[in-house]
Amino acid sequence: MNKTDTLYNCLNLNVPSVLIVLESHITRTSLRCFLEAHGYRIIEAATSEDGLAAYERERPDIILADIDMRHTSGLRFVSELQEKYINLPVIVFSGKKSLPAALEAVRRGAWDYLAKPINEDELEVSIQRALEWCRLLREIIHYREQAEIKLRESEERFSQIFLQHEDAIILFNFDTFEIIDANPAATDLYGYSRSELLCGFPWPFAGDNHAELRESLQTGLGENSRFDIFRITQFRKDGAPVDVSIRGKLITLMDTTVVYCSIRDITRKIMLEDEVRNTQAKMIQVNEMASLGMLASGIAHEINNPNNFIMFNSTLLAETWYEVLEVLEETAAEQGDFLLGGRRYSEVREEIPRLIAGLTEGSRRIHDIIETMKTAVRQEPDGFAAHVDVNRIVQMAMTLLSHEIRKQGSNITVELCDGLPHVRGKAQLIEQVIINLVNNALNAVAGNGGGIRIATSHDPADGFVIIKVHDEGTGMTRDVLERISEPFFTTRFESGG
Structure with a gap:
């Protein structure tokens, strides 16, 4: 049994036990009778050696010992007990001549001393006080052990949270800003080893922002013992930037004021937010285009009505002209050349059919352009079930681009393969x-006089219909080529590209 076991022996039994170590049999018997009458269980020993053996065997709650033993040293007996059993309550007896020895015994750890002859009332009070002290001491030690257990459990929980937390955590000294610990998530975030992170300020990952970071930390900690930095750019060991948010507060760790910092990588979050903003901007643009499409559809309807009159009347005018022509020819044969609308008939007789034909062709072109625009803005059903004529699609695209082509004066060659089979898709x-490719080609050759060739073909072996757009422009840089597959990427955003 170790030294602290003695503390738990007190009051373990319903009846407290007392070991009496006295050479005088008469005195032992007298004390025995008195204490048993007061409810104690008594163990007797005549010498210090017997007393040590009795204690090892019985483990009494308290010991009464005589300092004035002839055959052994009472002081040595007390010393041996206190060396082996800490806080064991021992009450010593001594005569007046042995008072210095009794005081020495108390100095060596005895609980109390009583002068001989022993006053039984004083003895009872001393025993009760010793047992009460033993009980209180046991409660104190039990409470301390429970507190130590809870402290260890709390430290273990903190350690597990610290080590397993997904966010990077660093602890640094409030006064010196020296990092005193960092969890594995912090080493993963910054790419530094733990030993590399345990350093003074400026921190290796702070970069050029270390002054701003320290000012933010000092301001927040000085005002309310906590701080929040919603976004700051720091740097990994390889130099790569990383956007983080930092939250921190003052805590006490091992009697030292330290700052607990939780650091979260928000690079992905910021990227997603930027993508959302860009998507929202594009959706607004799409809505504007949809509104423009509805407006264009209304305008097309308004243009179609007078254009139908032009087309119908030009056809009627052509038929009328050919009927009138016979009369005019007869008149010219009889009277010779004459004026018609202020011009000689011989001049206008060939020109008027061309004018009427031009009027009819112009009306037809207006009709084709409007139909092409209506097709471009019309929502097709989901899926790719429709059979479409690729050559016809190319022609429609060229019609829509005709104004841009004429404006740039580009040299465009269109080669459509005869007998091209229809394909399944969305026209x-x-x-x-095709419009996007030709637009890109027009921009590529703008200003250099290069040509553009658009061709369709059919590969019977693979069953593919092929559309090729070739331009003699300047081409793309390496940076543009690396981003060519990114959604919504353009080098002409400001011009609507």
Whole structure:
């Protein structure tokens, strides 16, 4: 049994036990009778050696010992007990001549001393006080052990949270800003080893922002013992930037004021937020285009009405002209050349059919352009079930681009393969791809006089219909090529590209 076991022996039994170590049999018997009458269980020993053996065997709650033993040293007996059993309550007896020895015994750890002859009332009070002290001491030690257990459990929980937390955590000294610990998430975030992170300020990952970071930390900690930095750019060991948010507060750790910092990588979050903003901007643009499409559809309807009159009347005018022509020819044969609308008939007789034909062709072109625009803005059903004529789609795309082509004066060659089979797809999407490719080609050759060639072909072996757009422009840089597959990437955003 170790030294602290003695503390738990007190009051372990319903009846407290007392070991009496006295050479005088008469005195032992007298004390025995008195204490048993007061409810104690008594163990007797005549010498210090017997007393030590009795204690080892019985483990009494308290010991009464005589300092004035002839055959052994009472002081040595007390010393041996206190060396082996800490806080064991021992009450010593001594005569007046042995008072210095009794005081020495108390100095060596005895609980109390009583002068001989022993006053039984004083003895009872001393025993009760010793047992009460033993009980209180046991409660104190039990409470301390429970507190130590809870402290260890709390430290273990903190350690597990610290080590397993997904956010990077660093602890640094409030006064010196020296990092005193960092969890594995912090080493993963910054790419530094733990030993590399345990350093003074400026921290290796702070970069050029260390002054701003320290000012933010000092301001927040000085005002309310906590701080929040919603976004700051720091740097990994390889130099790569990383956007983080930092939250921190003052805590006490091992009697030292330290700052607990939780650091979260928000690079991905910021990227997603930027993508959301860009998508929202594009959706607004799409809505504007949809409104423009509805407006264009209304305008097309308004243009179609007078254009139908022009087309119908030009046809009627042509038929009328050919009927009138016979009369005019007869008049010219009889009277010779004459004026018609202020011009000689011989001049206008060939010109008027061309004018009427031009009027009819112009009306037809207006009709074709309007139909092409209506097709471009019309929503097709989902899926790719429709059979489409690729050559016809190319022609429609060129009609839509005719104004841009004339404006740039580009030299464009269109070669459409005869007998091209129909393909299954969405005409609107194919047309949009062709328009985008030709627009890119027009921009590529702008200013250099280069040509553009658009060709369709058929590969019977693979069953593919092929559309090629070739331009003699300057081409793309390496940076543009690396980003060519990114959604919504363009080098002409400001110009609507």
